Amino acid sequence: MAETGRLTIPTARRPWLHPVTALRIAIIAALLVAWEALAASGLLYRDVVPSLFAIGKALFNLLTVPDMPVHIDLDLRVVHIDWQLTLPAFYWHLYSTFYEIAVGMVIGCVSGIVVGIAVGGSQLLRRAYEPLIYYLGPCPKIIFFPVMIMWFGVGSGSKIAMGAISCFFPVALNVAGGMREIDQVLIRVGRSFRASTWQMVTKIYLPAMRHPLINGVRLGLGVCLIGTLLAETKLSNRGIGFLVIQAYSVFNMPLMYALLIALFVIAIGANALIGWLGGLDDIKSR
């Protein structure tokens, strides 16, 4: 006789560790073990693969050992602050690089947006100038560095210029492309309400192309980072790039690895941040 009644399906046992995560942990662990084995074996030239402990120590020292005197002198009328403290030099160099990148980004993005809107908005200008920007894009910008040094000196100016030039191209191209993609009816709505040019730009063009714009800024940040840091490695006396080359010149490998790790964490973090900011908007347009 057939069993009528409730059909019980055994609930699938959920693994306490997702297989993907497990594999990732396994890969990382394997790489670390292989690294340490290579370091201990002495197969390679002296410090080319330093032990993980040495790298960890260098990273720790880099971030925490104060070795740079800083004097803060603030007069705030109610209270006078006169601090003499020592900070890890890393943060001063980090600030220097950050400042150069920030200014370079602002210059590059603003000029990229202006040129992108101008070129993308007019059929004539687009066909005349977009190819110029498009074909100049894949050129390695670091080769302009000697010229930047001549024009802006050996200080921050030339690094900022490198960052700005690098950042300009992806932003301008993405904005120009974004202008082309804007739904024409939205432009007609703006015109039918007699919006001024500035209003058209701020209330219609920019919001309508926020996705290509964010992508352009993301790419721009990536290449600005590269341009600025490479310039620092070539000719500078401050900044993360300078620290890397300095570590190379004294063959302090653990320090170099530590710096590269710090650098990549920051770069990937900044990229993820912009991506996340851009993704916030997707909730609206779902």
Add this chain to the structure above:
Amino acid sequence: MSMQAITRARWFPAVLGFGSFAAAILIIELLIRVGLINRFIVPMPSEIVRAFPRVIAEEHVLWRFLVTAAEALSASILVTVFGIAGGVLLYQFRLLRAATETWVAAVAAAPLVLIYPLYLVIFGRNATTIVMMGFTAGLAPVILKTLEGLAGTRRVLINVGRSFNLTRSQQFWKILFPAALPTIFVGMRLGLIFALINIVGVEFLINFGGLGQLINELAERYDLAGTYAAISFVILVSICVFLLTERLERWLRPVD
């Protein structure tokens, strides 16, 4: 021809583009001659043009170009072999792909070229460093695009293969791989471009190699006109390579 007809003509935008560029050069020449722009910071365009033949003859530009090209070619071959292999590997092993695809994408967006001092230590100040740098920079796009091409094969094509009872190997070589080829070519082109940019850049930075080194040398010698001429030359080469690869890709890609 009326003004309106001229602005609408097919050749007008190109003329406008090049024309304004030429006009800008002329204005710069004028400003330098008049003294408004310091000629020790910006050499006269006419001087730069005159420097071209001198640089080409004295600095063995053709040989340098071949050096850079050889480096780029080596890097491209490495990138193609390992990139496609990597992409295929990730496609075949789904778990591996799920675990590492985002890592590869993150690496593709990271400022990899900053590793060059590390390569200097490992490989020394020679062509190997340059080629390895090109390889490192160009690898990720090829892996990602290969993966994208394979994974993006239309379901119906796969089903056609299954309906003919193809073996896994046949399915891969006769259906998946050919279907993915256009996207793979896009990846190879991206890989080549990334590699080239990094190769010329690193040549400049470590003062070794072909065209990149030329710019650095001329700059260190304070040969102003020569430096500008070399930079212009590299820009021209970069544009030509980019154009060529674009044409090549369009020619190789079958019409969808």
Add this chain to the structure above:
Amino acid sequence: MAALIQPSERLAVASPAGSILVVDNITKRFETPEGVVTAVENLSLSVASGEFLGVIGPSGCGKSTLFNIIGGLLDGYEGSVKVAGELVRGPHPSIGMIFQEESTFPWRTVLDNVAFPLEIAGMGRSERYDKAGHFVSLVGLDGFERRYPAELSGGMRQRVSMARTLAAQPKIMLMDEPFAALDEQTRLLLGDKVLQIQQELKQTTLIITHNITEAVQLSDRILVMTYRPGRLKRVVDIDLPRPRTSEIVSSEAFGRYVAQIWNDLREEASRGLRADEAAKRQGAPT
């Protein structure tokens, strides 16, 4: 009264109540790669204050050209357009346009969309949100102020566009196939809404459409256009009682009006088809 307009007659359509919109003998020609196309020829019409005028014609009769000319988005035509005596030389503050395509700003909430014209005009924040809110309820979207267009249906989005145009309180509402993207039931219901609003605000409205049911349902008078070059073929006074609702669609008088206009349209549409085929055979511009 339904008079057939001879090509030689021009301003035969003035109404006694005083015309707020006067379109005088406009002709618009376009230069295409294949030659000159006359979209609209010797077209004149006038709209009285508070009147609901429908302009109907077959596809390709120049309706959209007419819409863009009156709205001030198109120039380079012969003849003139006057609003309350003033010559129209660009988008006029007294004319509000509602477009055929989806035209809400996807990045703004419903309330922000409707407040757009007020924002452009420089109105302060609380004042314009107050006003905008009033128009949001007028179109029946109470409670949706904070939603984004992506969360609304097509019909609701068209209501947002309508509220936005109404918020500018134009003397004349100009609509180009506003319900083209909607299904028949939504059309009828939205038509009801439009009638209700128009009757409440005594809004002068000009609707351009190819849908006869819609035109007869909404209009006081209908102008039938010929196939390209678009001229006036017939004027039909719609003597259906007001206030109207969509129930009128099933009445006998309604059916007779529709049949009459359908006859005219069919004639023009088939003329158009034959002209197209003849032109294609000769390789001339269609």
